[in-house]
Amino acid sequence: MKVYDCVPGLEFDESTDFDISPCWFQDATHSVPPWTPMFGWFWINFCRHGMQYGAESLSLPTVKGWDWRFKDGGGYLALLLVTDPNERKAREERFKIAIRPLIENFDGIWQGFVDEIVGRYEKLKSLNLDTASNIQLLANFEETIDTTRRMWEIHMYMMYGVYTAFVLFEQLTKQLLGIDDTSPQFHKLTSGFDNKSFQVDKGLFELAKLAQEMGLKDTFLKTSGEKVRDALKSAPKGQEFLKKFDDFMEKEAGIRMERMAEINVPTWLEDPTPAFNVIKMSLERGVSYSLDDERKKREVERIATEKEVLAKIAPEQRSWFQMILKLAQSSSRFSEEHNHYLDLYTHAMIRRSALGLGRRWVKAGAIDNAEDMFFLIPDEVRRAGINPGMFNMRSMVSRRKADWQGWSEKGNVPMIMKEGFTIEEAMKALVESLDPIALKVVVGTMPVARPELKADLYGVCGSPGVIEGKVKVVWTETELSKIEKGDILVAPTTSPSWTPVFSLLGGVIVDRGASLSHAAIVGREFGIPVVMNVFEGTKVLKDGMTVRLDANMGTVFILNK
Amino acid sequence: MEVKEIYWLDELSKEYNDLVGKKCANLGELIRQGLRVPYGFALSVKAYEHFMEATGLKEKVSQIVEEAVATGLDVEQDMGKMIETSAQIRGAIEECPMPPDLAADIGRYYSGLQEKVAIDQVACAVRSSGAVSMPGQMETYLNVAGEKAIIEHVKKVWGSAFTTRAIAFRIQQNMPISWAPIGVAVIMMIEARCAGVILTLLPNIGDTDRAIVEGNFGLGESVVSGDITPDSFVVHKHDMIIESKSVAAKTKMVVYDTCGTRICDVSEELKDQPCINDDEILEIVRVAKDVETYFGVPQDMEWVVDKRFSFPESIFWVQARGAKFAKKEAHKDEEYVIDLMLQLFRK
Numbered sequence: 016m017k018v019y020d021c022v023p024g025l026e027f028d029e030s031t032d033f034d035i036s037p038c039w040f041q042d043a044t045h046s047v048p049p050w051t052p053m054f055g056w057f058w059i060n061f062c063r064h065g066m067q068y069g070a071e072s073l074s075l076p077t078v079k080g081w082d083w084r085f086k087d088g089g090g091y092l093a094l095l096l097v098t099d100p101n102e103r104k105a106r107e108e109r110f111k112i113a114i115r116p117l118i119e120n121f122d123g124i125w126q127g128f129v130d131e132i133v134g135r136y137e138k139l140k141s142l143n144l145d146t147a148s149n150i151q152l153l154a155n156f157e158e159t160i161d162t163t164r165r166m167w168e169i170h171m172y173m174m175y176g177v178y179t180a181f182v183l184f185e186q187l188t189k190q191l192l193g194i195d196d197t198s199p200q201f202h203k204l205t206s207g208f209d210n211k212s213f214q215v216d217k218g219l220f221e222l223a224k225l226a227q228e229m230g231l232k233d234t235f236l237k238t239s240g241e242k243v244r245d246a247l248k249s250a251p252k253g254q255e256f257l258k259k260f261d262d263f264m265e266k267e268a269g270i271r272m273e274r275m276a277e278i279n280v281p282t283w284l285e286d287p288t289p290a291f292n293v294i295k296m297s298l299e300r301g302v303s304y305s306l307d308d309e310r311k312k313r314e315v316e317r318i319a320t321e322k323e324v325l326a327k328i329a330p331e332q333r334s335w336f337q338m339i340l341k342l343a344q345s346s347s348r349f350s351e352e353h354n355h356y357l358d359l360y361t362h363a364m365i366r367r368s369a370l371g372l373g374r375r376w377v378k379a380g381a382i383d384n385a386e387d388m389f390f391l392i393p394d395e396v397r398r399a400g401i402n403p404g405m406f407n408m409r410s411m412v413s414r415r416k417a418d419w420q421g422w423s424e425k426g427n428v429p430m431i432m433k434e435g436f437t438i439e440e441a442m443k444a445l446v447e448s449l450d451p452i453a454l455k456v457v458v459g460t461m462p463v464a465r466p467e468l469k470a471d472l473y474g475v476c477g478s479p480g481v482i483e484g485k486v487k488v489v490w491t492e493t494e495l496s497k498i499e500k501g502d503i504l505v506a507p508t509t510s511p512s513w514t515p516v517f518s519l520l521g522g523v524i525v526d527r528g529a530s531l532s533h534a535a536i537v538g539r540e541f542g543i544p545v546v547m548n549v550f551e552g553t554k555v556l557k558d559g560m561t562v563r564l565d566a567n568m569g570t571v572f573i574l575n576k
Numbered sequence: 577m578e579v580k581e582i583y584w585l586d587e588l589s590k591e592y593n594d595l596v597g598k599k600c601a602n603l604g605e606l607i608r609q610g611l612r613v614p615y616g617f618a619l620s621v622k623a624y625e626h627f628m629e630a631t632g633l634k635e636k637v638s639q640i641v642e643e644a645v646a647t648g649l650d651v652e653q654d655m656g657k658m659i660e661t662s663a664q665i666r667g668a669i670e671e672c673p674m675p676p677d678l679a680a681d682i683g684r685y686y687s688g689l690q691e692k693v694a695i696d697q698v699a700c701a702v703r704s705s706g707a708v709s710m711p712g713q714m715e716t717y718l719n720v721a722g723e724k725a726i727i728e729h730v731k732k733v734w735g736s737a738f739t740t741r742a743i744a745f746r747i748q749q750n751m752p753i754s755w756a757p758i759g760v761a762v763i764m765m766i767e768a769r770c771a772g773v774i775l776t777l778l779p780n781i782g783d784t785d786r787a788i789v790e791g792n793f794g795l796g797e798s799v800v801s802g803d804i805t806p807d808s809f810v811v812h813k814h815d816m817i818i819e820s821k822s823v824a825a826k827t828k829m830v831v832y833d834t835c836g837t838r839i840c841d842v843s844e845e846l847k848d849q850p851c852i853n854d855d856e857i858l859e860i861v862r863v864a865k866d867v868e869t870y871f872g873v874p875q876d877m878e879w880v881v882d883k884r885f886s887f888p889e890s891i892f893w894v895q896a897r898g899a900k901f902a903k904k905e906a907h908k909d910e911e912y913v914i915d916l917m918l919q920l921f922r923k
Contacts, residue, residue, distance in 0.1 A: 076921040107921070111914050118910050179917050186920070330783045335909040339916070449921050 018414050020085075021052040021392060022059045027086035027431065035082055036093030037433040038441035043527045044508050045276035049088020049422040051389040052415050054278045057163055057365060059085045065167025066452070067095070069175040074109035078450045080171070088419060089427035094448040117176040118338070121345045128169045129356050135162045139364050144371030152372050153400035159368040160393060166361040170353065171452075177346035178451035181531060184343035187336065192327055199479045202539040203320040205344050207313030210352035213306075213540075215268050216514050219290060220306045222260060223297035229256055235295045240496070243291040264290065270363035273492030275354060275510040278366040279389050280492075283512075292496055293515040300500070300519065309518070313540060350531045351540075354511040372396060372403075379403035382412055390415035455531040462548050462569055470570035472549040472556075477528060477535030479567050480544030483574065484521035486560040488553055503564060505556045509534040517541045522564040524552045524571055546571055581623040581678065582685050585616055585763075595620040597705030597759030609867050611893040615692050616763030617685040618705065623678060624734055624757045630675040633668060634755070637738075640664050641754040649747070658740045666735040674727050682730065682762075683723045689764065695884070697721045698764050702729040704736055705759035715739075718832055719765060726762060733760045765832065766892060770851035771796035771880035772806055774860050775899050776813070776868040784874060786819070787811050787861050791851045793842050794829030796878050796894070804828055807851050811861045818857060823850045856881060859888050867896055874899040 020026040032039065041047070050058065067080035079095040097103050116124060139162065142155050185201075188194050194201050226235060229252040238246040247253035269284030283290050321340070328336050373385030381403040382388070388396070390412045399406035430441060442461060445453055454460070462473040484503040489495055492512060498504065501521040506513075508525050510533060517523075517537050525534045528547035538545035544566035556562065556573070563572045577591055588596060588604025600618035607613055628634040641649075644661045648654060674682070690698050699721040715736035717729045736742070737756035746753050772791025777784045790806040792798045799806045805824040812819050826847050830837050852860075860879050868875045878895035 076918065103921075107918055110918065110921075114914055114917060115910060118913055179920065183913075183917055183920055187916070330778070330786065333783075335912045335916075338909050338913050342913075451920075 018411060019392065019394065021415070022056050022085040023392075023394070025059050025063070025083060025085055027084040027091060029431075032084060032093075033433040036444075037436040038444065039084060039091035039093050039431040040441070040445070041427055041429045041431075042090040042092055043429060044532065046088065046090040047427070047507055049419065049427060050090070050277065051088075051279045051419060052392055053369065053389045054276070054362075054365075055085050055088060055090070056392045057160075057278075058090060058276065059083045061163050061167040062090075062171075064164060065169075065171035066175075068168045069171030069173075070095075072172050073113045073175050073179075074106045075175060075179075075450075076103045076106040076110055078448050081450075081453075086431070087425070087427055088422035091431055094445065094450055094453065096444075096448055114176060114179070117173075118180075118342065121177070121342065125173065125345075125349065128173065132162070132166055132169060132356060132360070135165065136360055136364055139368065142371075144367070144374070147371070149375060149401050149403065152368075152375060153397070156368045156372055156393075156396060156400070159364050162364060163361050166357050170357045173349060173353065174452055177342065177349050178455045178531065180339060180342035181346040181455060182451045184339050184346075185530070187339060188324075191332070191336065192324060200320055200324065202478055203313075203316050204324065204340065205317075205347040206536075206539045207310065207315075207317035208344065208348045209310070210348050211355045212351050212511055212514065213310065215271070215355065217306050218263055218267055219293050219515060220297055222256075222263060223294045225259065226256060226294060227298060231256055232298050235291070235298050240288040240292040240295065243295070244287070260287070260290075270355075270360045271512040272359060272363065272366075273510070273512055275358050275362070275512075278362050278369065279386065282363045282366065284363075289492055289495075289512060296496075296515065296519065306518070309541070313542075346531065347536060351511075351533075351536050354533070359511060369396075372400065376403040376408070381406050381408045383409065387412040387416075390419065455529050460529065460548065462550075465570075468568065468570055469572075470568075471562075471573045472524070472546075472552060472571035474524070474546040474549035474552075474569045474571070475529075476566045476569050477523070477525075477530060477532070477545035477547040478538030478543060480522070480542070481563070481565045481567065482522040482544050483561065483563045486556045486558060486562055488556060488558055490553070497558075503562055505552045506534075507553055508532070509537070517543065522546075522566070524549055524556065524562075524564065526550055526552050579620075579622060581620055581626055582681055583618045583620065584685075584688075585613065585618060588618060592620075594707045595622070595759070597707055597761070599703065599705035600759055600761050601705075603761075603763075606893055606896055609870050609896070611863060611867065611896065612889070612891060613894065614763050614766055614892050615689055616700065616761060617689065619682070619730060619760040619762070621707075621757035621759060623730075623760070626678055627675060627731075627734065630678070631672045633672055636668055637665050638754045640668070645753075655740075658743060662738050662740045662743055665738040669735040669738070670728075670731050672731070674731065679727055682727055686723050686726050686762070689762075693764055695764075700726060700762050700764055702726065702733055703761045703763075704733045705761045707759070716836075718836065719834065720762075730760050730762070734758065766795075766880050766882050766894075767884050768795050768831075769881045769883035769890075770794065771878070772799040772852070774864045774877050774879060775874065776861075776864050776877075777874040777899060778810070779899065785813055787813050787864060789852070789857050789860055791879075792826050792829055793846065793851050794831050794840075795837060796880055797830040797837060798828060798839070800878065809852075809857050811857065813861065813865055816858055816861065818854060821850065823848065826851065852881065855887060856891065859891055863891070863893070871898065 063083035070078055070080035077097055079097060081092045081094055084091045097106060139155060139159060142151060144152065188201055226232060231250060231253060234246050234250045235243060247257050264284050264287055268290060269282055271283045273280045273289065325333060369388040370385045373388035376382045377385055381399050391408060395411060399408055432441060460475045462475050464473045484501050486505050487498055487502045488505045495513060495516050498516050498519050500519050503522045503524060504520050505524045508527055514537050518541060520543055522543050523534050523538055523545040525547050526549060528534050534545050535547060544564050546564055546566050546569055549571060561574045563574055583596060585600065585603045586607045588601050589608055590601055590605055592604065593601040596618040603613045640661060644657060649657055649661060690696060699719045701716060701718050702720050703716040715733050717732060720726055720729045737758050743753060770791050770793050772789065774787055774789045776787045778786050778788055789809045789811065790799050792804055792806045798804045804826060807824055808822045809818055810820040826842050828839050829842050830839055864875055864877050876897050876899035877893060880892050880894060881890050882892055
């Protein structure tokens, strides 16, 4: 049988797609390593839909969102630019009306969306996958698809809106105060807020404290993460602790996954080893350290900085500057919190629903492992959804799996360019889009190599500071356990479930990122230097190296080559 | 509320509006808010009633009016008759001696006033103070000094309720023509070294952390009318720091004349000097802040510095009201922010 495209209609096609754009950028933040076919299908279809929905709802004057293509597990994007000046003008007029609700009532709008989307999750979760009929399982999967579509609409409407505000804020602080994002003051202004992601981290920290109080510290310290559950079962008070732990996983932290933009890794609810490791880490470090105090400290600093900064703003400019400051703070808070309510949660729902079907299909003989579902796309899920016993999906799965393994080994290129087109031209087009998401998250600011500094790597500042420390290159969450106090984390990118480890780190170097990506926001919250967009950090740097990180300059020096 | 014929201003409040008229009741309110207002006393409508009844003028005025009406008193048809009637009534009132007990009472209050300000034969302004403003009843007599003169001018104010305009107004409004009780304010004249206004916010931008004091030499009219460029001082209300001073070249000022005010030149050596010193500025802000706190809204107030008294007793207040300012349009900031956002897409 013919193997379908992974993302029918949106597979990269050299013969036609260069007409849309001579250059397609890889989404390195999310699609490295390459996506499984099912996840790629979801992302390409609905992230693409969400961006166009967001850009259109807000009527962004210069860009209509992005076009996306799937190529060998990689997501490639091109900006849909508005080139006609008259059309730009008309869009500007609509933008004035469309952006207003977000300026006037950011918190209310965001809370409304959170309620809406969490309501959908609750409904999806209310189906018992083990007792449901095949028809119900398929319906659950269809609803998951629709929830994903809606999640991306919310995601990109919010993101375009708040990031526009953030870019404006960056520009104004530069103009009015002479501080840019290398200044500690700048970051102090946008950190020190409570958010859902932080609450989950705090919950884990509270569990560590509880473990200590219950006399379970040794059990944790002497046992490796994956065996903690068994060890606790036989320890006094261990059962009581586990009950609290499981309850917390069920209600709060269970949707966390090692990789935010994938579905092929277990959630913490399925495999809580990473959560046990976080608790273990807290116990090793000593629970006298308090996340809450850290947050409080940031808050106090923020309030003091706000006061300092406002004193420097002319009185007649203060009132609107404060409005923009508040929006920028909302942007930063949204950036950190949306991962929990939107991406992570939805992806956990996709995984849950797909595995529910997968287990049934294994029983019916359509596939060998429930996880094989991730190599199928919704059309194929529908094919065998109601009567999995009638279809053998193994050949489809195995061919796709072979492809996927090939993609992973080969890796994807950072840009697909039309012949004769240069990187410089490509970057210029990107900058001309003025697309706030492109600038703030996916692409970021391009580092400028400054040979006179003789650095080994050049990046841009995500969080200011200068530090020296031992390199620990981390590709996956499971490797986080090797982090020791003061280490420099080197990674392709970081994800929300990595947050707890930041309290141990001396600094962070990521291959890709921008001032509103996870590493930068959390780095600022924890007050540690972060250098981003070094591109080749994970290639150049090796465990055991000692580096000096000057985030203010965006430079990394290897001290023991 | 005690009903009397004469009150000290500090006995009054808004409740006395119908009795002593708006002007005097307002001054009483200002005193209640802790403001020093020019010293004086108020004759209530009871004094008017006493006067009209004890002298038989009540009947006499009714008679004059009845006769006039009988022979066709008409606003449009016969202006001559209106003028004649008015002159007849006003003449009767002004010629009629003040009843001795009332005259003694007024005399007592005037002596009291002289003692209070420690100025013999203190000059006063004698003005009408109606419960509602009524056109034609705005007689003001300035520089009235001495008990006798005060009494004469009180009668003149009562008579001013029978100007042709006032009578015509009452005819048109179907109000009683011959009975027009009105309050009278007798208030010491200020010898203004300088005067001006304070706004307890910066009106253009609605900055409520700051107050602006504006002033000129002489009376406050020149500042209130906006005819000259006054000195202007911006004060931070919480830190009580004078943040900016702009001293204007003040070529003209307004002073009292025998009947009213006139504009005159400011002397060469004085015109570039600030009209008010730092202590006075800060005292003005301090008092205005209290009033703002009392009312809960920014205030627009008129002050005057009397050269005969020493600081801070020299600062008098003549007006206080809620400040009218370019009330921040509800969406002004939003619109500006949206504009700035649009700029981002225009690079």
